[in-house]
Amino acid sequence: MFPLSHMMKSFIRKGRLTVIDADGKRHVFAGTPGLEVTMRLTDKRLYRTLVFNPELAAGEAYMDGTMRFEDGSTLRDFLRLFSINRLSLGSYPLQKALRAIKMRFRKRQQSNVKGEAQKNVAHHYDLGNDFYRLFLDENMLYSCAYFRDSGETLEEAQRNKLRLLASKLCLADGMRVLDIGCGWGDLALYLAKLENVHVTGVTLSKEQQKLASERARQAGLSDRVTFELRDYRDVDDRFDRIVSVGMFEHVGVQHYDEFFGHLNDLMPDHGIAVLHSIGHMSPPGMASPWLRKYIFPGAYSPALSEVFDSVERNSLWVMDLEFLRVHYATTLAHWAERFEKNRERVIAMYDERFARMWEFYLISAEMMFRTGSQLVFHMQMSRKRDAAPIVRDYITDKQREYLEREKALNLTL
The missing domain is CATH 3.40.50.150 (Vaccinia Virus protein VP39)
Structure with a gap:
C-alpha cells in the first residue's frame, strides 16, 4: 500500500476512510469525526496510480470495478469525503509538484479551435x-x-x-x-x-x-x-x-x-x-x-x-x-x-x-x-x-x- 498509505494519512483530515487492499488487509485513515467510508481496492496497480493521478485513477477504478464500496458505503459517500478533504490532497507535496507541471500545459488541454x-x-x-x-x-x-x-x-x-x-x-x-x-x-x-x-x-x-x-x-x-x-x-x-x-x-x-x-x-x-x-x-x-x-x-x-x-x-x-x-x-x-x-x-x-x-x-x-x-x-x-x-x-x-x-x-x- 505504500506510497498510497503515506498520501492517505495526509489526505484524510476530516472523516474516516477504511481501505481494504487487494490482499484483504484493512487500513484506516482518520481525521476529526465525520463521514465514514469503506473502500475495497482489488488491483494492486492502484496503490501507485492513485498517488500520481488520484482523480483520474479513482474514476477509472470505479468504472472498471476495481474500486468498490462496502459496509453500507456508497460512491456518493466516497466522493463527498473526497470533496470535503480536497484541499489537503492539493497540499500534499507530490500533488503540488505535479500540479505545477500540469499548469504549464493547460492551454493544450483547452484547445477548442474550429473543427x-x-x-x-x-x-x-x-x-x-x-x-x-x-x-x-x-x-x-x-x-x-x-x-x-x-x-x-x-x-x-x-x-x-x-x-x-x-x-x-x-x-x-x-x-x-x-x-x-x-x-x-x-x-x-x-x-x-x-x-x-x-x-x-x-x-x-x-x-x-x-x-x-x-x-x-x-x-x-x-x-x-x-x-x-x-x-x-x-x-x-x-x-x-x-x-x-x-x-x-x-x-x-x-x-x-x-x-x-x-x-x-x-x-x-x-x-x-x-x-x-x-x-x-x-x-x-x-x-x-x-x-x-x-x-x-x-x-x-x-x-x-x-x-x-x-x-x-x-x-x-x-x-x-x-x-x-x-x-x-x-x-x-x-x-x-x-x-x-x-x-x-x-x-x-x-x-x-x-x-x-x-x-x-x-x-x-x-x-x-x-x-x-x-x-x-x-x-x-x-x-x-x-x-x-x-x-x-x-x-x-x-x-x-x-x-x-x-x-x-x-x-x-
Whole structure:
C-alpha cells in the first residue's frame, strides 16, 4: 500500500476512510469525526496510480470495478469525503509538484479551435437524445436550474431559470436574439412564445440541432425560431440580444478574447448579452483529468478573474452579476436520481462501464457544487453602461410579469 498509505494519512483530515487492499488487509485513515467510508481496492496497480493521478485513477477504478464500496458505503459517500478533504490532497507535496507541471500545459488541454470544437461537442452531446431523456427534465434543459423553493420539481426549477434569463435580456418587440450553444432549443422557444422576437440558435451538436428544429416546427414557431449547426465564430449577422447558457465552459481560456470580442462585434451599442456559465471561486486551475478524458474534452470552468480580465480587454460593461451557488448541486442530485431509476435502460443502450462512468460524473459534479469550489454565474454585458435599467428591481418585476404571461398563454412545463 505504500506510497498510497503515506498520501492517505495526509489526505484524510476530516472523516474516516477504511481501505481494504487487494490482499484483504484493512487500513484506516482518520481525521476529526465525520463521514465514514469503506473502500475495497482489488488491483494492486492502484496503490501507485492513485498517488500520481488520484482523480483520474479513482474514476477509472470505479468504472472498471476495481474500486468498490462496502459496509453500507456508497460512491456518493466516497466522493463527498473526497470533496470535503480536497484541499489537503492539493497540499500534499507530490500533488503540488505535479500540479505545477500540469499548469504549464493547460492551454493544450483547452484547445477548442474550429473543427476540434465540433469533435469535443459531439463526444458528449451526440450520445443520442433518447439517452438524455432518461434523466433530464421533460423539456431537456442540460444546465443549472433555479430553485426558488426547495420543494419545486426539476421542471419548475428549469422554467424558473428560463424566466430569470429572459428578464435580464430586456426584450422588446421585433428584436433579434442569438442563442449561442442553444442545446435542444427550449430557451429559444420560450423567448419566442413570450415575446415577439426572432431567435437564432447555434449549436455544434447534430442531435441537438435536429431535435430543436423539430420542436420549433411542432410549436408553429419556425418562422421566428431557427436552429443552425454552426460555430458561433462563423456567425456574422447583427443581434439586439445575445444569450449563452452552458456553452462558455467549452471555450477555453486562450479563446476568451475571441469569444467576448465576437460578442462585441455582433451587438449594436445598446445591445445586451447574458452569459450563464459554470465558474469557480478559487484561483485559475485546470479541469479534472477524468472529466476531461471521459466526459467533456477541452472543457474548463474558469475562475472569475480570468473572465473579467478578458471582458475588460474587450471594452464591455458588466451591468449585472449574479451567482447561483448550490442550485447546480440540487439540479445534479435530481439528474442522478433519475439516472439511477433508469440505470438498466442505460446499460441496455451502452454497457455497465458506461453506466458507472455517468454515475461517477453526475455525483462527482454534484459534490463540486455542494462542497467544492464550483458555482454558476450570470453576467449581463453591453457596450453601454445604461443599456439596461440602472435599478435592479426590473429583473424581479419582469419575472413576475412573465409568470403571469405564462399562465395567460397556458405555457405548460
